[in-house]
Amino acid sequence: MGRSQAVGRGGDPRFGADADDTGCPMLHVDMDAFYPSVEIRRRPALRGQPVIVGGLGNRGVVSSASYEARAFGVRSAMPMTRARALCPHAVYLSPDFEAYTAASRAVMQILRDTTPLVEPLSLDEAFLDVSGARRLLGRPAEIAAQIRARVAGELGLTCTVGVAPTKFLAKLGSTRGKPDGLMVIPAAQVLDFLHPLPVAALWGVGERSAESLQRIGLRTVGDLAQAPISLLRTAVGEAAAAHLHELSWGRDPRGVQPEHVDKSIGAEVTFDTDLGDPGEIRKTILALSGKVAARLRAAGHAGRTISIKIRRADFQTLNRSRTLGSPTDVAREIFDTAWALYAAMPHTGPLRLVGVRVEGLVDGATAARQPELGAPQHGWREAETVIDAVAARFGGAVIRPASLLGGGDQARTENPT
Amino acid sequence: MKFRVERDALADAVAWTAKSLPSRPSVPVLAGVMLRVTDGVLQVSGFDYEVSSQVSVEVQGDSDGAALVSGRLLAEITKALPAKPVDIAAVGPHLELVCGSARFTLPTMPVEDYPSLPDMPASAGTVDASVFAAAVSQVAIAAGRDETLPMMTGVRLELNGSSLAMLATDRYRLAMREIEWSPEDPDISINALVPAKTLNDTAKTLGPLGGQVTLALAHGGAGEGMIGFAGGTRRTTSRLLDGANYPPVRSLFPATHNAQARVSVSALQEVTRRVALVAERTTPILLSFSEDGLVVEAGGTEEARASEAMDATFTGEALTIGFNPQYLLDGLNGLGAPTAVLSFVDAFKPAVLSPANDDGEIITGYRYLIMPIRVTR
Numbered sequence: 001m002g003r004s005q006a007v008g009r010g011g012d013p014r015f016g017a018d019a020d021d022t023g024c025p026m027l028h029v030d031m032d033a034f035y036p037s038v039e040i041r042r043r044p045a046l047r048g049q050p051v052i053v054g055g056l057g058n059r060g061v062v063s064s065a066s067y068e069a070r071a072f073g074v075r076s077a078m079p080m081t082r083a084r085a086l087c088p089h090a091v092y093l094s095p096d097f098e099a100y101t102a103a104s105r106a107v108m109q110i111l112r113d114t115t116p117l118v119e120p121l122s123l124d125e126a127f128l129d130v131s132g133a134r135r136l137l138g139r140p141a142e143i144a145a146q147i148r149a150r151v152a153g154e155l156g157l158t159c160t161v162g163v164a165p166t167k168f169l170a171k172l173g174s175t176r177g178k179p180d181g182l183m184v185i186p187a188a189q190v191l192d193f194l195h196p197l198p199v200a201a202l203w204g205v206g207e208r209s210a211e212s213l214q215r216i217g218l219r220t221v222g223d224l225a226q227a228p229i230s231l232l233r234t235a236v237g238e239a240a241a242a243h244l245h246e247l248s249w250g251r252d253p254r255g256v257q258p259e260h261v262d263k264s265i266g267a268e269v270t271f272d273t274d275l276g277d278p279g280e281i282r283k284t285i286l287a288l289s290g291k292v293a294a295r296l297r298a299a300g301h302a303g304r305t306i307s308i309k310i311r312r313a314d315f316q317t318l319n320r321s322r323t324l325g326s327p328t329d330v331a332r333e334i335f336d337t338a339w340a341l342y343a344a345m346p347h348t349g350p351l352r353l354v355g356v357r358v359e360g361l362v363d364g365a366t367a368a369r370q371p372e373l374g375a376p377q378h379g380w381r382e383a384e385t386v387i388d389a390v391a392a393r394f395g396g397a398v399i400r401p402a403s404l405l406g407g408g409d410q411a412r413t414e415n416p417t
Numbered sequence: 418m419k420f421r422v423e424r425d426a427l428a429d430a431v432a433w434t435a436k437s438l439p440s441r442p443s444v445p446v447l448a449g450v451m452l453r454v455t456d457g458v459l460q461v462s463g464f465d466y467e468v469s470s471q472v473s474v475e476v477q478g479d480s481d482g483a484a485l486v487s488g489r490l491l492a493e494i495t496k497a498l499p500a501k502p503v504d505i506a507a508v509g510p511h512l513e514l515v516c517g518s519a520r521f522t523l524p525t526m527p528v529e530d531y532p533s534l535p536d537m538p539a540s541a542g543t544v545d546a547s548v549f550a551a552a553v554s555q556v557a558i559a560a561g562r563d564e565t566l567p568m569m570t571g572v573r574l575e576l577n578g579s580s581l582a583m584l585a586t587d588r589y590r591l592a593m594r595e596i597e598w599s600p601e602d603p604d605i606s607i608n609a610l611v612p613a614k615t616l617n618d619t620a621k622t623l624g625p626l627g628g629q630v631t632l633a634l635a636h637g638g639a640g641e642g643m644i645g646f647a648g649g650t651r652r653t654t655s656r657l658l659d660g661a662n663y664p665p666v667r668s669l670f671p672a673t674h675n676a677q678a679r680v681s682v683s684a685l686q687e688v689t690r691r692v693a694l695v696a697e698r699t700t701p702i703l704l705s706f707s708e709d710g711l712v713v714e715a716g717g718t719e720e721a722r723a724s725e726a727m728d729a730t731f732t733g734e735a736l737t738i739g740f741n742p743q744y745l746l747d748g749l750n751g752l753g754a755p756t757a758v759l760s761f762v763d764a765f766k767p768a769v770l771s772p773a774n775d776d777g778e779i780i781t782g783y784r785y786l787i788m789p790i791r792v793t794r
Contacts, residue, residue: 322563322565325589325741326741326790340565340566341565344565368700368701368739368790368791368792369790369791370589370701370741370788370790371788371790371791372588372589372788373586373588373589373590373591373666373669373767373786373788374669374767374788375788377765377766
C-alpha cells in the first residue's frame with residue numbers, strides 16, 4: 001500500500017490488460033482497501049463513504065482507509081488524530097481481524113485454485129507463479145482477469161493484479177494499476193516502465209535511502225541504473241547497492257515461496273497514555289509473553305532467542321535480546337527472560353510501547369528442550385498446553401495469570417505484527 | 418626509580434598482571450601496570466576495581482620509586498626481549514627499558530592518579546596449591562557465562578572446619594568438589610561466591626607454583642565482600658558476588674538411584690565427540706543403556722545421523738537419556754579418573770557423574786549433576 005505515492009496511477013495503454021504477457025509468469029494480487037472493503041461488504045450503507053479502519057485510541061494509527069478517505073489525504077500508518085483532522089466526517093471503525101482473516105482465507109483459496117504456487121505476503125496480498133497453469137487456464141493476463149472476476153463475483157471484493165516477468169515488477173504493476181485494475185508489464189518494456197519511476201519505487205528504498213540517493217543526484221530508477229555501483233555503495237552500503245542495481249535493471253531472481261516460513265513471532269502494544277508504573281509494565285510483559293507463547297504453540301514453533309523492545313516517551317526505542325540454551329514456547333520462560341531483560345535496561349521514565357518477540361524459530365514438536373536442574377517433569381509447558389485447550393473450547397481469556405485478572409486494564413492498542 | 422631484573426621473571430610478572438587488565442578501561446590509568454621498587458623488590462600490580470593482582474620480583478635496585486605504563490604494551494615488549502638482564506629506569510615522563518642491544522622508551526601515566534590496591538583480607542587458612550587448582554578446574558566449568566544472571570557466574574566456596582567445598586551451576590548442570598584445607602580457625606563456617614573466571618585464572622597461575630595457597634577472606638569488618646589468594650610471590654584480590662540468595666543446590670543431587678552405568682571415561686569422551694559432530698548446538702545426544710552396553714546416537718530423521726556402540730556395565734532397567742553433548746563432555750573432562758559412574762533415577766531426572774577407579778569403585782569428593790534434555794520421538 002505504501003508505495004502508491006511513489007508509483008502513482010498509470011493509464012498508459014502500453015501496460016494494459018491486452019499488452020504482450022509473454023514471459024510474464026509472476027502475478028501480484030493486491031486487495032483494494034481490504035479492511036474497509038470487508039466492512040462495506042457487510043454494511044452496504046457505508047458504500048461511497050470515507051471509511052477508516054484502525055486503532056481508535058488517541059495513539060491509534062490508520063490500518064487501512066477506503067479510496068474515498070484517501071481522497072482526503074488519509075494514508076495507512078498515519079496517526080489517527082491526523083486522519084480525524086483531515087477527514088472528520090469519515091466512518092471510523094476498530095479492526096475486526098476475525099472478519100478480515102476469514103475474507104483473506106477465501107481470497108487465498110481462489111488463488112490456490114489457480115496454482116499451488118501462492119506466496120501470501122499478508123492478509124491482503126500474494127504472489128502467484130502461473131507459468132505452469134498456461135495450458136489449463138490460459139495466458140497470465142487471462143488468468144489475472146479470471147482471478148479478478150472470481151474475487152468480485154464470489155466475494156464481493158475488488159483487487160488489482162500486476163502481471164510481470166518478476167515478483168518485484170508484478171508488485172509495482174499492481175500498485176500502479178490500483179484500484180480494481182489489471183496491469184501487464186511486458187518483458188520487452190520493463191525498462192521503459194521502470195526507469196522513469198522515482199527511486200523510492202524500488203523495493204528496499206525507504207525514506208532514508210531515497211534521501212541519500214537523491215543527495216548524490218539519483219532521482220529516478222533510470223538514474224540509479226546508469227550510476228556506477230561504487231557510487232551506490234557510498235550512498236546505501238555494499239549489500240543494498242548490489243541489490244538495487246539488479247532491481248533497477250528489472251532483475252529479481254526470487255521465485256514464489258509457497259510455504260511462508262515465520263522467522264519470529266512477537267506481540268507489542270502502544271499505550272494510550274505513557275506507562276510508568278513498574279507493576280503495570282510487568283503485567284503487560286506477562287500478558288505479551290502469554291500471547292506470544294500461545295501463538296508459538298498454535299503455529300507449532302519454538303524459539304531460542306527472546307527479545308524485548310521498549311519505546312520511551314521521547315520515542316527513543318531500545319531492543320535487548322538473550323538466547324536460551326534450548327528453544328521454548330512456554331510463556332513462563334519467555335516472561336522470565338523478557339522481564340530480566342527489561343529489568344536490566346537503563347530506566348528513565350515512562351514507556352509508550354512494549355513488545356516481546358521470540359526469534360530463531362524451529363519446529364516445536366521435535367525441538368529438544370533443556371530444562372533447568374530440578375524442573376518438574378510436568379511443568380509450565382504442560383500447564384500452558386492445557387490452557388490452550390481450554391481457550392480453544394471456551395474462548396480467549398478463561399485462564400490467565402492471577403495478576404492479569406480483573407478490570408481496570410490500561411487502555412492500549414495492540415500493534416499489527 | 419632504577420633497577421636491573423631478570424628477563425624471564427619480569428616477563429612472567431608483567432604477563433600475569435596485564436592479563437587481568439580491562440580491555441576497555443573506564444579510566445585510562447587502569448590500562449596500566451604499576452612498577453614499584455622498594456628495597457630491592459619490584460612489585461608489579463594491576464587493578465580494575467574488581468580484581469587486583471600483584472607479583473613481587475627480586476631485583477637489583479639502584480633507586481626506589483614507581484612508574485605506571487601501559488600493561489599491554491609492556492607485556493608484549495617483555496615477551497619479545499632477548500634472554501638478557503633488563504635495565505629499567507624512570508626518566509622524566511618516560512620509562513627507559515634496555516635489554517642487550519634493544520632500547521625502548523615508553524610514556525608513563527601519573528602514578529598519583531592510580532587507585533590504591535585493596536589490602537589483602539586476613540588469612541582464613543591454607544590449601545595445597547595443586548589440589549586447589551585441580552578442584553577449581555573441575556568446578557568452574559559448570560558456572561554460567563550469562564552476565565545477566567550474575568549469581569550463576571560464580572563458584573560458591575563453602576568453608577566448614579577443615580572441609581572446603583566448591584559448587585558451581587549454570588542451572589543446567591552442577592559441579593561440586595570437596596577438598597581438605599587447613600583453616601586458621603577450626604570452627605570456621607563461611608560461604609563466599611567468587612567470580613568463576615577470576616577464580617579459574619588465579620588457580621591456573623598458583624597451581625604450578627606448588628606449595629600452599631593462602632585463602633584470605635574477611636569475616637565481617639574490614640575487607641568484607643573481598644577474597645584474596647596468595648601463593649609464592651603472587652597475590653590476587655577479587656570482589657565477591659552477592660551470594661546471599663544462592664539456591665540450596667546441594668539438595669538437587671538425588672538421594673537414591675534406580676540404575677547405574679560404568680564406562681571408560683576416555684572411550685565415552687571419544688565416542689561423544691565423534692557422534693556429537695552431527696548434533697546441532699541445541700540438540701541432544703542420546704545414550705541408551707542396557708545389559709548389552711551403551712549406544713550413543715545423535716541426529717534427526719531429516720538431518721545427518723550418527724550412532725556408535727560401546728562397552729558399559731549397567732544395572733537397572735534399560736534407559737535412554739538425552740544430554741547436551743558439551744555438558745556431558747565438560748563433566749567427563751572434570752572427572753580426572755579412568756572410569757565414569759553414571760547414576761540415574763529416570764530419563765527425566767538429573768543424572769550424576771562420579772569418578773571411579775579402574776575397578777569401578779567410586780572416588781568420593783567430586784560429583785557432576787546434569788539435567789537431561791527431554792526428547793520427543
